[in-house]
Structure formats: structure tokens, C-alpha cells
Amino acid sequence: MDIDQVRRDYLQGGLKREDLASDPIEQFELWLKQAIEAGMQDPTAMTVATVDAEGQPSQRIVLLKQVDPQGFVFYTNYESHKAQDITVNPLVSLHFPWHALERQVKVCGRAEKVSAADSLKYFSSRPEESQLAAWASAQSRPVSSRQLLMQQFNAMKEKFKQGKIPLPDFWGGYRVVPSSIEFWQGGAHRLHDRFQYSRLKADDRSETGGDWTIERLAP
Template identity: 70%
Template sequence: MELESIRRDYLKDGLLRKNLPDDPVEQFEFWLDQAVKADLPDPTAMTLATVDEDGQPSQRIVLLKHLDAAGLVFYTNYESRKALEIARNPRVSLHFPWHALERQVKICGSAERVGLMESLNYFSSRPQESQLAAWASAQSRPISSRQMLMKQFYAMKEKFKEGKIPLPDFWGGYRVTPTVIEFWQGGAHRLHDRFQYTRTDEGWSIERLAP
């Protein structure tokens, strides 16, 4: 493969300072709505980056499940690798790669657990199979085979065959409170538009970054 020859130009849109709202959440909601309406695959998928005790970054895809002025919420196993790393260092980064729209959003901030009722309300809204999977999977830990995983899944299905499936005490949400949000819009000749919002005591400051 001649990787150095794979390229394309970015001509879909531009981003101007005069068109940006003072609040980055408003701009993010606008772009997210456009990504959903464009029927992109998994428009709420975001890369979550955490760091271990040795300073080694780790990334994985999680799904955005709630957004408001307080931050962005995703759900996971509290005993997973990502959760253990967040417990040691709550500073994280999120990345939304909306390639088809020639857009990216990078978010830096701190993650903390949401309240129990918030986790319960979301867990109760999930399909039953997803609820069972949360019980069945010891996320991030070694497992001998897929057959062992499925055996645990069916064991949970039998265990909770009557009544509602309870919220596991090891499962719930995190809210990422942003301190920096960058909006990237592809531009011709690699002259992309980048605007960075930074949280200050007075609100948000906005500056254009060189591509």
C-alpha cells in the first residue's frame, strides 16, 4: 500500500468566528444535530482517552448518552480499565470524528461519577439483553473464551428471569465537565478552521488556532 498517496481535499464548509456562539455547548449541539440528521453511522460515538499510573494513554470508543450545560455523560463498568484510570487521574479527553462532514471536536476536561438515580434511570431504559450483558461481563479482565462469556450471560438471564433486572453496583455513568473544547472544520489545501474554547472564571474565551 502506498499510504503516502492516500489523501483528499476538504471543501464542504468553513468556520468563521462571527458565526460562533459564546457557549461551546450550543455550538456542539448544533454540530451534533447536523451529524444525526446526516445519518452518519454512530454520530454519538466518541473516543475516550485516559492515562494510567505510568503516564501511558489508552483510548476506546464509548457512546454519548446525555449532554447538558454540566457536561457529557457516558456509561461503563466501574471496575473496567477506563474506570480505574479515571479513579487515579480524572483528567480525560474526548474526540468526535465526523469524517463525512469534515469535522472533528476535541474536548478536554475532568470525569466524575453521576448520581445513583441518574445511572438507574439510564440502566432501566436499556434493552434487557444490554442489562444482562452489564452483569455478565467483567469488563477489561482476561477471559478464557467467548463460550465462557456466553455461559455467564445465560446464567444471568436465568438468575433474573423474573422481575426487573437490578442495576449492578459496579456499573454506572461518568460526566465529563469540559475545560477546553476545540472545533475543527476541514479546509482546502490543509488550511483548516480551528477554534478553541477555554473555560475561564468569567465564562469561555475563544481563539482561532493555526491548522
């Protein structure tokens, strides 16, 4: 199969410095809103990249569940592969691939656990089947068959058939506090527009009056 000639040009429009918000979270929320309004499938899907104790990178797709001035929040099993990586190296990267809009966003930052109260609030909002699945699945660990997985699911369904399903002590959220956020807009002839927001140190913020610096990156 020849794939070296598989390509397309990016012609939907450029990105100018004067079009950017001064705060990257505000800019991200605008782009996310536009991705949702465009009818994109899974607009909140993002790749989470982590690195383990041996330096081996790993990636997986999860769903963004909250974005605010403090960062980007997702939820997972605290005993999963990604959580084990974060324990030894909390520096992670997120990637939003909005192909239909010829856009990408890359976030680099530090992952921190959200509060148990926040985890409980989100867990309680999930469909009951998803709550049961969190209890049934020992995420990232080997399982001999789907039949066994369903047996575990049904066992949890029976166990918690009365009353609310409690929050597992091994399940909760992470907030990625960003140190840099890059916005990428496809351009003709591979001359893409890239702008990176970098968080300023405290001393620099007092001098500039802002929290972020913005620079254009060569494609």
C-alpha cells in the same frame, strides 16, 4: 502498501468566528444535530482517552448518552480499564470524528461519577439483553472463550428471569466536565479552521460577563 499518498482535500466549507455560538455546549449540540440529520453512522460515538498511573495513554470508543450545560455523559463498568485510569487521573479527553462532515470536536476536562439515580434511570432504559450483558461481563478482564462469556450471560438471564434487573453496584456513568472544547472544520490546502473554547476562571468571568473565551488556532 504505499499509503503516503492517500489523502483528500476538504472542500465542504469553512468556519468563521461570527458563526459560533457564545457557549460551546450550544455549538456542540448544533453540530451533533447536523451529524444526526446527515444520516451519519454512530454520530454519538466518541473516543475516550485516559492515562494510567504509569503515564500510559489509552483510548476506546464509547457512546455519548447525554450532553447538557454540565458536560458529556457516558456509561461503563466502574471496574474497567478506563474506570481504573479515571480513579488515578480524572483528566480525560473526548474526540468526535465526524468525517462525513469534515468535522472534529475535541473535549478536554475532568471525569466525575454521575449519581446512582442517574445511572439507574439510564440502566433501566437499556434493552434487557444489554442490562444482562452488564452483569455478565467483567469488563477489561481476560476471559478464556466466548463460550464462557455466553454461559455467564445465560446464567444472569436465569438469575434475573423474575422481575426487573437491578443496577449493578459496579456499573454507572461518568460526566466529563469540560475545561476546553475545540471545533475543527476541514479546509482546502490543509488550511483548516480551528476554534477553541477555554473555560474562564471565576475572577475572569466577572470581568468579561461570560464563562468562555474563544480563540482561533492555526491549523
